[in-house]
Amino acid sequence: MKILRKSVVLKLWLFMVALVLIIIYFTGVLQTAKLRQLYYNQQLELLTSEAKHISTIKDINEQSMNANLLSTLAEAFKGNIMIIDRQGYIIHCIGMGMSMKNVADEKISVVGHHDLPWKQSDLQSIMQGKTISYQGAYHFLNSDVLTVAVPLNNEGQVTGSVMLSSPLAPIEERIGALQRITIYAGMIGIALATVLSLLLSRTISRPLLKMHRAARSMARGDYSRRVEVKSQDEIGLLANSLNILATELQEKITTLERLDRTRREFVANVSHELRTPLSIIQGYTEALMDGLAESEAERQKYLEDIHEEILRLRRLVAEILDLRKIEAGQIEMKMQEISLAYLAGQVFEQFQTLAEDKQITASLDIAPGxxxxxxxxxxxxxxxxxxxDNALRVTPPGGQIKVTLTELKDAVQVSVADTGPGILPEEQPLIWERFYKVDKSRARTGGGTGLGLAIAKNIIETHGGTVDVSSKPGQGSTFYFIIPK
Known part of the structure; x- marks a missing residue:
């Protein structure tokens, strides 16, 4: 039984063999029964026809009837001919190993003679003009026999009966031949079922085994194995689903690994960003506590540095919280009709004084639209x-920045160009990552947290827009975003 649970090939073979045997068995039984009845009916019609034919022979029921004629007729259909008179006494009985000629004087009744099936009631029915038939064992001849009795008519009167008996062995031989053919057909069917089951099972089991190996590989963490799909049936659909599962799992595992790596980097970056200002605050505070500030101006300088680092910490925490909320979809955007030109003008005015202090030329260009x-x-x-703010940070004194608004077909584009040092092509995709800073040297003096661009990117994408940068080293950078109307 264990092998049945483990082998699809054996199960399929047993199923097909059982199916062939059941079909052949019931087909053989039905065919045998139908053909047996057909043969019996044909033989009965033949015997009845022969008996009626014999009954028409003149003086057939006379004792002086030539027995050679009856012998010839009996030999013709390989049966027995029995002529009886009106009282049921045998006149002639010839064929099937019996030869009783002109025995009417002996008064031998057909009823009960050598286990013949005839009864007195049958004789009465025959004398009334009816045809009677029997089928069954004839123990005297040790054989199954089919017997027919027809009345003898003479000038409208029934004067006796002609009884014909024929062995059923030839019919049974035909039935036996048919049964042997059925058995041979069953053996051939089993052979064909074996071949077909092997071919079909290989067709089924091969992709199943491949899917099994692919599943085992996925269980071991290898999602690269794929199952070749050659059919569109249920097995092909299953193989395709397994391939899709492997691809999706690989993508999800890659995403999870990337998220885990990002999380670790995020924690490391936050720790780094927090450690530095805390160290500075600690150092200045200890200096004040130890009385290292020799003058009021120096003490005020220490306090200003501490205050600056505290503000930096607050800004860092606020930006981290903003970024996390935006990414998690926890910040609800308060969408309303706004004029981007008016909003850009407001922000630009806030930075004009700072630009003048840094000796940077700032301009706002709003195209008609x-x-x-x-x-x-x-x-x-x-x-x-x-x-x-980023543009002003990276632009040296004497440089310039330019804010431009342009109306597109179904959107609005805002660009901020500077004349700073530019960004290397390999660094441009990285500037949108958390805590990434192009100029590592301005990590402390510039005051940036490395989160601004990541937050900006998330805000614009939440609005259904896109953000990007165009830059060449030594020729400045242009940051721009597009928002659909």
């Missing part, structure tokens, strides 16, 4: 502040 769209004004303002 409609800049009304649905957006969260506070979040869009946050993006503009971040981009303009």
């Amino acid at each position: 409609s800049y009304t769209l649905k957006a969260d004004p506070d979040r869009i303002k946050q993006v503009l502040i971040n981009l303009i």
Whole structure:
């Protein structure tokens, strides 16, 4: 039984063999019964026809009847001919190993003679003009026999009967031959079922085994194995589903690994960003506590540095919380009709004084068009502040920045260009990552947390827009975002 549970090939073979045997068995039984009845009916019709034919022979029931004629007739259909008179006494009985000629004087009754099936009631029915038949064992001849009795008519009167008996052995031989053919057909069917089951089972089991190996590989963490799909049936669909599962699992595992790596990097970056200002605050505080500040001006300088680092910490924490909430979809955008041109003008004015202090030329260029769209004004303002602030940080004195608004077909584009050092091509995809800073040397002096661009990217994408950068080293950078109207 264990092998049955483990082998699809054996199960399929047993099923097909059982199916062939059941079909052949019931077909053989039905065919045998039908053909046996057909043969019996044909033989009965033949005997009845022969008996009626013999009954028409003139003086057939006379004792002087030539027995040679009856012998010839009996030999013709290999049976027995019995002529009886009106009282049921045998006149002639010839054929099937019996030869009783002209025995009417002996008064031998057909009823009970040598286990013949005839009864007195049968004789009465025959004398009334009816045809009687029997089928069954004839113990005297040790054989199954089919017997027919027809009345003898003479000038409208029934004067006796002609009884014909024929052995059923030839019919049974035909039935036996048919049964042997059925058995041979069953053996051939089993052979064909074996071949077909082997071919079919190999067709089924091969892809199943491949799917098994692919599943085992996935269990071991290898999602690269694929099952070749050659059919569109249920097995082909299963193989295709397994391939899709492997692909999706590989993508999800890769995503989880990337998220885990990002999480570790995030924790490490946050720890680094927090450690530095805390160390500075600790150092200045200890200096004040130890009385290292020799003058009021020096003490005030220490306090200003501490305050600056505290503000940096607050800004860092606020940006981290903002980024996490935006990414988790926990911040609800307060969408409303706004004028992007008006909003950009407001933010630009806030930075004009800072630009003048840094000796940077700042300009705002708004092309003719409609800049009304649905957006969260506070979040869009946050993006503009971040981009303009970054441009001012990287632009040296004597440089310039330019804010440009352009109306597109179904969207609005805002770009902030600077004349700073530019960004290397290999670094451009990385600037949108958390805590990434192009200029590592300005990590402390610039005041940036490395989260501004990541937040800006998430805000613009939440609005259904896109954000990107165009830059060449030594030729400045242009940050731009596009928001659909």
